Amino acid sequence: SQELExxxxxxxxxxxxxxxxxCTSSKTLYGLYWYKQKYGEGLIFLMMLQKGGExxxxxxxxxKLDEKKQQSSLHITASQPSHAGIYLCGAVxxxxxxxxxxxxxxxxxRP
Amino acid sequence: EAGVTxxxxxxxxxxxxxxxxxxxxxxxxxxLYWYRRxxxxxxxxLLHFVKESKQDESGMPNNRFLAERTGGxxxxxxVQPAELEDSGVYFCASRSTKGVSEQYFGPGTRLTVT
Numbered sequence: 006s007q008e009l010e011x012x013x014x015x016x017x018x019x020x021x022x023x024x025x026x027x028c029t030s031s032k033t034l035y036g037l038y039w040y041k042q043k044y045g046e047g048l049i050f051l052m053m054l055q056k057g058g059e060x061x062x063x064x065x066x067x068x069k070l071d072e073k074k075q076q077s078s079l080h081i082t083a084s085q086p087s088h089a090g091i092y093l094c095g096a097v098x099x100x101x102x103x104x105x106x107x108x109x110x111x112x113x114x115r116p
Numbered sequence: 117e118a119g120v121t122x123x124x125x126x127x128x129x130x131x132x133x134x135x136x137x138x139x140x141x142x143x144x145x146x147x148l149y150w151y152r153r154x155x156x157x158x159x160x161x162l163l164h165f166v167k168e169s170k171q172d173e174s175g176m177p178n179n180r181f182l183a184e185r186t187g188g189x190x191x192x193x194x195v196q197p198a199e200l201e202d203s204g205v206y207f208c209a210s211r212s213t214k215g216v217s218e219q220y221f222g223p224g225t226r227l228t229v230t
Binding site: 038040045047048049050053093102103104105106107108109 | 157164172175207218223224
């Protein structure tokens with residue numbers, strides 16, 4: 006069965022600094038989601054990547070999928086307090102299939 | 117457009133009791149998913165509805181869990197009888213059938229079994 010490993014598990018970053026979160030899959034990905042969760046809230050969709058080498062950006066967040074479609078990274082530029090939360094990567098094996106989630110990365114921003 | 121809603125937001129019950137969780141997906145979304153996160157572990161898939169039919173229920177832990185989606189609209193997830201290990205946060209998500217699209221998640225129901 007497919008497994009996703011996220012690193013680091015937790016991260017404390019000074020406000021204004023850049024950071025990167027990684028997600029590695031045990032199998033080739035059909036699609037890779039990035040979600041963010043704040044305490045007591047649902048998962049907020051950030052981006053979905055499907056093609057090898059694909060890169061997407063939204064505001065100060067950039068996500069990339071490697072050519073082999075087994076690794077993805079999420080990069081935040083000039084971090085802000087609003088970026089704090091739990092970041093989750095999720096793999097899908099097909100167009101409408103379930104999401105297999107990584108364990109998450111807890112991000113804290115230090116003022 | 118209203119998002120995915122779940123009710124209740126919190127539920128505290130005693131072991132052996134029954135609890136029913138409800139999920140209202142985004143209007144028009146045929147696909148509805150249930151997931152849960154138990155303490156300290158990853159969010160795990162439970163099951164997937166396409167309209168009123170169960171497409172994939174491979175994640176349902178045992179027969180104490182019963183999910184329904186009458187009429188292909190809202191869905192309920194009943195736990196009967198509840199056990200201590202059922203405690204966690206239960207998420208519902210929905211997605212459109214058209215094309216490749218993200219799953220929209222609800223805020224979750226936090227279930228505590230004492």
